Amino acid sequence: MSHSKTSERIQPYAQPAGGLDSLKSTTVTLIKEKVPGSRYKTLFHQNQPDGFDCPGCAWPDREHTSTFEFCENGVKAVAAEATSRRIGADFFARHTVAELLEQSDYELEQHGRLTEPLAYDAASDRYLPISWDDAYARVARHLKALPHPDQASFYVSGRTSNETAFLFQLFVRMYGTNNFPDCSNLCHESSSRALPQTVGVGKATVVLDDFEHADTIMVFGQNPATNHPRMLNELRAAAKRGATIVSINPLKEKGLDRFASPQHPLDLLNGGARISSLFIRPTLGGDFALIKGVAKRVLELDDAAVAASGERVLDAAFLAEHCAGFDAFAADLRAESWPDLAAAAGVPYQDIDALARTYAQGKAVIATWGMGLTQHRDSVAAIQMLSNLMMMRGNIGRLGAGLCPVRGHSNVQGDRTMGIEDKPAQAFLDRLRDVYGFEPPRGHGLDAVDTIKAMLDGRVKVFFGLGGNFAMATPDTPRTFEALRNCDLTVQISTKLNRSHLIHGRDALILPTLGRTEIDRQKTGPQGVTVEDSMCMVHLSYGINPPASTQLRSETDIVAGIADATLGGGKVDWLGHVGDYASIRDEIAKVFDAFHDFNARVARPGGFHLTPASRERRWLTPSGKAQFIVNALEKDTxxxxxxxxxxxxxxxxxxxxxxxxxxxxxxxxxxxxxxxxxxxxxxxxxxxxxxxxxxxxxxxxxxxxxxxxxxxxxxxxxxxxxxxxxxxxxxxxxxxxxxxxxxxxxxxxxxxxxxxxxxxxxxxxxx
Known part of the structure; x- marks a missing residue:
């Protein structure tokens, strides 16, 4: 599987995003992965009521119709699961771990689906078959041997369903720790920590229909064409009806310039639709200064309007009724230096003024953002400043306007809702105590970065990965490798081979699981699982392909098996819940009031919306108001x-x-x-x-x-x-x-x- 250097080239791409090349890529992907022809139909069940939620991004689904609801990168994710390639014991008999470590991440991906549980054998440097029961017993033995539960850490990928995540957090808390690093720690954690302080809830205040009513959409630090391509259909429709779209990004990404929708044949002939009418390109790390500059300029425009007895730029009624802290915020803006802001943003004053005027002219504005805004030292301050900016004109809690953090993985938001959180709320822990009759651990646990530090210094000896590729997703890669190798046990629940299987503890297990596209058949028949998308819609997902191997088990089944082996079934009938996932949803409803009548509500086509209080202009902040927060422009970085x-x-x-x-x-x-x-x-x-x-x-x-x-x-x-x-x-x-x-x-x-x-x-x- 070595790659020829002759295929390496740099060739600027002159076409719009999407288009015929997207369709061509879809076909090439299916052929390259050797997806059986009978499984091509899988694509037409993607993001449909009778099918499965895309295992890729968390962009929400439109009202379900007969049109196809998959994109080029969704096809890649589905084809990776539906591939005909397999990895079993015979593969590891031919390859030592040391040999596999020499392969690239791309080469490891190409080997195909894992088919049976495996345990590392140090003597041969190979993974050997192990029975499921023995694998569960081995995990239980390691966990029970630890002097304290905090010496284990339990990582969760955003692919995990609500049902699995709920059982997993319940098991781990009954075991005795809040060590829940998850993929959100590496991407949108800044959104999750910033927004509760300003609007009370760390989630989007918009739904997909708001994009039909927005007249202005500001897109911060995103590349939708690659990371959530179906978003481009919403942006295309908005641009077509005259909405102003602004891209704020150091890179002028192709999909935010022009997009040719494969669902609109004329786009394929006429060069597609223009998406953004304004590009603002801050320097890396300049987002906070840019947004603060826009807020300062909006305040100046309002001052000028007041002086001229004109129409206010600020939404004075919203500020008076719903907000706290505005006067201190305004004073801080007036004191800020324009040269300092422009220098830190890396853009001229004229660009800041243009963005401020565009924002001020909008009657219904949506601000969306991705990891371009969340992975800087001052990311929390930047997102709070963006929230401040949106509050200045009342662009939260009304039709066509609001805050929209666009999550990456398909259920990373749902996992957090289910309690995958290293800093859990005390009210949530109280509810677990009252429902299940145990005292949950109360202290803060370890997130992803702190888990690596704890493994390095020997404070964490067992690492459990529920999906994902922790070894490669995390920073400071050589130190992360050292940390994982310092563990007594590493466990990886996975669909395909990745480097985290090869960077392992002294004892290691690979537990292969069903993919989202595959039929999960339990005692009561095929099971559906639920996910929560970026805009808080909860819906069911049913796999339609036969499993890649008869030995595969669902993530829910694996978690329940390990919980039963470790804790027994005294307080929770772990194994009983595996037979019917509806019973897990009933348990979820006992703990979370927002999930009342869970099974009935999620059975409706499209599911139901977990409406954040901030969308209804109810503010779950200490002041009971939308809270303006003052953050200084830091110079000593x-x-x-x-x-x-x-x-x-x-x-x-x-x-x-x-x-x-x-x-x-x-x-x-x-x-x-x-x-x-x-x-x-x-x-x-x-x-x-x-x-x-x-x-x-x-x-x-x-x-x-x-x-x-x-x-x-x-x-x-x-x-x-x-x-x-x-x-x-x-x-x-x-x-x-x-x-x-x-x-x-x-x-x-x-x-x-x-x-x-x-x-x-x-x-x-x-x-």
């Missing part, structure tokens, strides 16, 4: 300190996905929209920076992190690619550049790795 040492040699790196990638899963080696083919070790750089630093296009460089702890962090042999990116900024793919992100380079409050603002130096690579 790690990047500023690094620049003081290295001058204009210092660059700032952002990590990103390629188009043929989902999280750490590498489907292929192309990034069509950015014009990169057959390779991943590329570094996007402004041509002026390239010339200033003495490099040439196509030259290879090594990248070094500038940090305070004396640890060398490097990523070698990256090809420089001239690209339209702001000066001083670099772009590269993860996980290849995750080794450059220091473990303690995290966002304030949320502890999210700063994957979008890494201070680095470049050196010419050795020949």
């Amino acid at each position: 790690p990047i500023a300190r690094a620049r003081a040492l290295h001058g204009d040699q210092l660059m700032v790196l952002m990590t990103a996905r390629s188009h043929d990638q989902y999280n750490t899963t590498i489907y292929a080696l192309d990034d069509r929209y950015r014009g990169v083919y057959g390779q991943r070790r590329v570094l996007l750089i402004n041509p002026e920076d390239m010339a200033r630093l003495g490099f040439a296009d196509g030259e290879r460089v090594d990248i070094f992190t500038v940090w305070h702890d004396g640890i060398e962090r490097r990523a070698d042999c990256f090809r420089l690619v001239e690209y339209d990116i702001p000066r001083g900024c670099l772009g590269a793919y993860f996980p290849e550049t995750n080794p450059l992100i220091p473990l303690d380079s995290v966002a304030d409050v949320s502890n999210t790795p700063t994957s979008k603002s890494v201070p680095v130096l470049l050196r010419r690579a050795a020949a």
Whole structure:
């Protein structure tokens, strides 16, 4: 499976996002994965009432119709599950772990579906078959042997269903710990920590229908064409009816420029629809200053309107009735320096003014954002500032307006709703106590970054991964590897082989599970599971493909089996719940009032909405109001300190996905929209920076992190690619550049790795 260098090329892409190339890619994916023809029909059940929720992104579904509701990257996710390739004991008989470690993440993905439970054998350096019962007993034995439950940590991927997540958190809390690192810690945790302080709930205040009524949509730090392509249909429709769409992103992403919808044949002929009418391109780490600048300019526009006895720019009635802290916020804005804001944002005052005027002219404004806003040191402050900005004109809790954090994985939001939370609310723990008759642990647990630190220093000895690829998704990759190898036991529940199986503890288990597309047949028949999308809709998902192996078990089944082996069935009939997932939904309804009549409500086509209080202008904050929060523009940052040492040699790196990638899963080696083919070790750089630093296009460089702890962090042999990116900024793919992100380079409050603002130096690579 080695890759030929002859296929590597840089070829700028002149077409709109989507279009015929998207359809072509869909066909190529199905052929490459050797998906049986009988399973092509799977695609027409994706995101439909009688089918399954896409295992990819968390973008919500439109009202269900006969039109297909899948996208190019959804096809890749489905094809990866439906592939005909298999990995069983015979595969591991041919390959040691050491041999597999030499393969790339792309090569590991191509081997196919795991088919049977496996245990690591140190003597042969191979994984060998183990029975399910023996695997459960081994996990239970390790957990029971720990001196304290806090010496185990339980990671959860956003692929996990509500039913599994609920049982998992109940099992782990009955075991005795709140150590729940999850994928949200690595991506949208900043949203989850920022919004409760401003509007009371860390979720979107909009539903999909609001996009039909918005006249202005501001898109911060997102690349929808790759990360949630179905969003482009909503943006296309909004642009077609005259809404103003603004892209705020260092990169001018293809999908936010033009989009040719495969569902609209005329788009394929006329070059597609123009999406964004305004592009604002802050420097990396400049979002907070930019948004604060917009808020300051909106306040100035309102001051001018008041002086001229004109129509107010601020929504004075909303501020008076619903908000607290505005006067202090306004005073802070007036005191802020325009030169400081413009310099920190990396954009001229004219751009800030243009964005402020666009916002001020909008009558119904939606602000959406992705990880471009959440993975900086000041991300929580930036999201709070965006919330402040939206409150200034009453753009929360009314038709066509609101806050819209766009989550990545399909049920990362639902997992948090079900209690996958290292800092659980006391009221939630009280309810668990009252319903199940045990005293849950009350202290804060470990998140993803703190779990790595705890494994490094020996405080955590058992790591349990419920999906995902923890070894590659996390920062400071060599230290994460060391941490995992320091464990007594690592457990991975997975569908396909990834590097986390190869970076393991002294004892290790691979427990293969059903995919979202596969039929989950239990005692009472095929089971559906529920998920919650980015806009709080909860709906059922039923697999339709036969399982890849008769030995596969569902995540729910595996969790219940381990819980029963560890705790027994005295307080909870773990194994009984496996027979009928409706009984788990009944348990969920006992704990969460919002899930009353869960089974009846979710049986309706499209499911039901978990309406956040903030959408109804009820504010679950200490003041009982939408709370303005003052945050200062920080000047003494790690990047500023690094620049003081290295001058204009210092660059700032952002990590990103390629188009043929989902999280750490590498489907292929192309990034069509950015014009990169057959390779991943590329570094996007402004041509002026390239010339200033003495490099040439196509030259290879090594990248070094500038940090305070004396640890060398490097990523070698990256090809420089001239690209339209702001000066001083670099772009590269993860996980290849995750080794450059220091473990303690995290966002304030949320502890999210700063994957979008890494201070680095470049050196010419050795020949």
